[in-house]
Amino acid sequence: LEGMMLFGAFIAVAVTWWTGDPWLGLLAGVALGALLGGLHALLSITVRADQIVSATAINLLALGITAALIPSIWGQPGVSPGVDRIQALHPPAISDLPYLGPVIRDLNVLDYLGFLLAPIGFYVLYRTPWGMRVRACGESPEAAASAGVNVIRARYVAVILSGSLAALGGVYLSLTQVGLFQRGMTDGRGFIALAAMIFGKWRPIPIMAACLLLGFADAFQFRAQAVGLPLPHDLLLALPYLVALFALTTFIGRATAPAAIGRAYVKE
Known part of the structure; x- marks a missing residue:
């Protein structure tokens, strides 16, 4: 999680700096998270490497690669220049409400998405056939396989989705909170x-x-x-x-x- 967040935060700022569009940066961060999730899945599911070892490797790679690329891209150590951020929505019907308005008016689309992901995740995992298959693969993959579930595919999809969501967390840090990338900013x-x-x-x-x-x-x-x-x-x-x-x-x-x-x- 830590490494995928850090990579997501970095590539989101880099793409935003190159293109001037934070939404392209967001997409790039999520896409890189999916790729890293696929790498983690390859190592832990196909190669059957120890999951803690492969996760630690991704974390260490993220720290080293992002720190090395900052001066290579921006010519200064430790921190990138500022970039355009994903702005708050400021919904007029809600922003003027007493007490609640000052809290909600500074929220951006990723804040609302974060609140929605929990009920969506609950529905998908506990109310859909795909979610039940994924849960079965985590509880008893042998039993799931005997019922006709493709355990390898289900686990790959789950790990890739988790990589995308982890990277989205990093994108949130860099493109909504501060508008730049700093070495080890996931902290x-x-x-x-x-x-x-x-x-x-x-x-x-x-x-x-x-x-x-x-x-x-x-x-x-x-x-x-x-x-x-x-x-x-x-x-x-x-x-x-x-x-x-x-x-x-x-x-x-x-x-x-x-x-x-x-x-x-x-x-x-």
């Missing part, structure tokens, strides 16, 4: 997303709730620094990670992962 958020998945017990709606909680902790540390809250600076910076660590240590024993998670499927 561990991919691992926080992994913690949210475990905290949410692999279910879309609880995962969204976990993301909102961890996002609140992340936003709180920025707001606390802005208003001069008398707390140590390092403690505020560590707050999102402390909340994620607390969630993991508290709930990881209660979270039931898919039975076949991390296990390669060998077609008989």
